[in-house]
Amino acid sequence: MGIQVLIVGAGPSGLALALFLKKQGINLRIVDKNSGPGTASRAIIIHARTLEFYRQIGLADEIVRKGIKVDCANLYKDGNVIISLKLGDIGADLSPYPFLLSFPQDDHEQYLTQQLAALGVHVEWDTELVKVKNTDEGVDASLKTVNGIEICQCRYLCGCDGAHSIVRQQLGIDFPGGTYDEKFYVADVDVVQKETKQGVNLCFDNNNFCVLMPVRQSGTHRLIGIMLPDGNSFDDVKMSSEAHLNVKMRTVNWFSIYRVHHRVANSFRVKSAFLLGDAGHIHSPTGGQGMNTGIGDAVNLAWKLAAVLHKKASEKLLDTYELERIKFARKLVKTTDRLFQFMTGKSFFNQFCRRFLFVPLFSVVTRFQRVRQVAFYTVSQIGLNYRHKKFLICEKSVQEGDRLPWVTFKDGDNFLSLQNLNWQLHIYGLAQDQLYDISTSRGFVLNVFPWNEQAQKRGLKKDTLYLIRPDGYVAFISRDQDIKNLDFYLNKEGIKTFIAKA
Numbered sequence: 001m002g003i004q005v006l007i008v009g010a011g012p013s014g015l016a017l018a019l020f021l022k023k024q025g026i027n028l029r030i031v032d033k034n035s036g037p038g039t040a041s042r043a044i045i046i047h048a049r050t051l052e053f054y055r056q057i058g059l060a061d062e063i064v065r066k067g068i069k070v071d072c073a074n075l076y077k078d079g080n081v082i083i084s085l086k087l088g089d090i091g092a093d094l095s096p097y098p099f100l101l102s103f104p105q106d107d108h109e110q111y112l113t114q115q116l117a118a119l120g121v122h123v124e125w126d127t128e129l130v131k132v133k134n135t136d137e138g139v140d141a142s143l144k145t146v147n148g149i150e151i152c153q154c155r156y157l158c159g160c161d162g163a164h165s166i167v168r169q170q171l172g173i174d175f176p177g178g179t180y181d182e183k184f185y186v187a188d189v190d191v192v193q194k195e196t197k198q199g200v201n202l203c204f205d206n207n208n209f210c211v212l213m214p215v216r217q218s219g220t221h222r223l224i225g226i227m228l229p230d231g232n233s234f235d236d237v238k239m240s241s242e243a244h245l246n247v248k249m250r251t252v253n254w255f256s257i258y259r260v261h262h263r264v265a266n267s268f269r270v271k272s273a274f275l276l277g278d279a280g281h282i283h284s285p286t287g288g289q290g291m292n293t294g295i296g297d298a299v300n301l302a303w304k305l306a307a308v309l310h311k312k313a314s315e316k317l318l319d320t321y322e323l324e325r326i327k328f329a330r331k332l333v334k335t336t337d338r339l340f341q342f343m344t345g346k347s348f349f350n351q352f353c354r355r356f357l358f359v360p361l362f363s364v365v366t367r368f369q370r371v372r373q374v375a376f377y378t379v380s381q382i383g384l385n386y387r388h389k390k391f392l393i394c395e396k397s398v399q400e401g402d403r404l405p406w407v408t409f410k411d412g413d414n415f416l417s418l419q420n421l422n423w424q425l426h427i428y429g430l431a432q433d434q435l436y437d438i439s440t441s442r443g444f445v446l447n448v449f450p451w452n453e454q455a456q457k458r459g460l461k462k463d464t465l466y467l468i469r470p471d472g473y474v475a476f477i478s479r480d481q482d483i484k485n486l487d488f489y490l491n492k493e494g495i496k497t498f499i500a501k502a
């Protein structure tokens, strides 16, 4: 067999997958039919959960430095701000990255491409996947380059090739869903009004909405809205959005009109091939979830592929990729669909909601910190979990499948121990001696943190054993630090041993 993993598509999902696999010592190739990285800003918001993942491979701090923290959201009516919501560190206490970060997709892709090159992996541009022969044992992928067709043999193929995915088509996977009637426009513009610089500026009226927010440190802003049915150029939206948001727009750097789809692939895996990112799910850009979800797919799959390829886990671990990610993708499509209908729907009900409910709702979020935190918890994806069991709604304690909550101490935080892609054990309180012995003999990391009020507030239990997966989710919990039960869990899940430090 040739290489271990072939990644098709060097968008955010493919690049993130390549980085996380390479960091775990996997031999891979990444190809893209384009001649170089994308040049349009497209997705601009990087959410807290994505930054937490990037922190695991040492990229978060630099990305935060390059981006812009979105510090407020202003709701406009007839050119005047009627409510202003302070965003700033809206998720303080919940994440080391308690904000929304604006960082345009083209800069983001450039950055990931450079980081990958520094690890010795170079994206193979002008290389198009045209055919897939997929078996349980591996994949023969036909790649078209200027030199003709090459057959690339790989153990696993990852389709990160976007909404029109050829991988998905070749695997015969359906992509059910639909297309919204409305046409979206997106423009990157230079604006004159200074006080809008750091904020998201929103404006709704009965028939339309538009949003303006900062994209680049150079001052460029992103304008998004719904195109009038007979409109087709920036001039068709310039005057109305300037009036609604009380700004003057100068140069237009990029303008595009597109239709939004809402679809989820029927399956994310067939034999040795997987779908990630837009290849598996697309939805309205409401909430800026698309790119972040693709990166989340990549992180979820990377450690599983690495474990299986390093023979640290059985193949059945790979089945959990679809199980965990398709559930979230379906939920996301439903939620963004509802939000999209609320923002654009023409029905009497939707117009009524926009007219009479949106402003009160917005002001509730503005006033109550708890509500702001719940909103952050959802939008930033830190609330995403992979729970398999059903729990009572009032269950507040951390459960198997939850993201490990972030807890701070006098000299740091518990996420410092996650700056790698290892399995590890966490105890908040006291660890029994047998745990120290076992961690030494088996060569995995045991992290013992002092018990504190914040740990309790976040739902952790004192002196309880938490097994943490390489992506920072809680895999197994034992209240009495029971090693036999831990072994039973690992055997049941087919995890043979812990992943050695990359």
Ligand SMILES: Cc1cc2nc3c(=O)[nH]c(=O)nc-3n(C[C@H](O)[C@H](O)[C@H](O)COP(=O)(O)OP(=O)(O)OC[C@H]3O[C@@H](n4cnc5c(N)ncnc54)[C@H](O)[C@@H]3O)c2cc1C
Pocket: 008, 009, 010, 011, 012, 013, 014, 031, 032, 033, 034, 042, 043, 044, 045, 105, 127, 128, 129, 130, 160, 161, 162, 163, 165, 166, 186, 256, 258, 276, 277, 278, 279, 285, 287, 288, 289, 290, 291, 292, 294
């Ligand atoms: C105009 C626009 C605005 C958007 N705005 C937002 C936003 O505000 N917020 C948000 O979250 N999302 C937004 N999105 C969506 C966001 O850009 C996507 O969710 C994100 O790009 C998905 O990343 P990906 O890596 O999965 O796929 P893509 O970025 O689509 O990358 C796929 C890559 O695969 C390559 N490829 C395709 N076929 C082949 C092949 N056969 N062989 C080799 N390579 C191939 C392509 O060249 C491409 O580089 C926007 C999208 C568009 C188009």
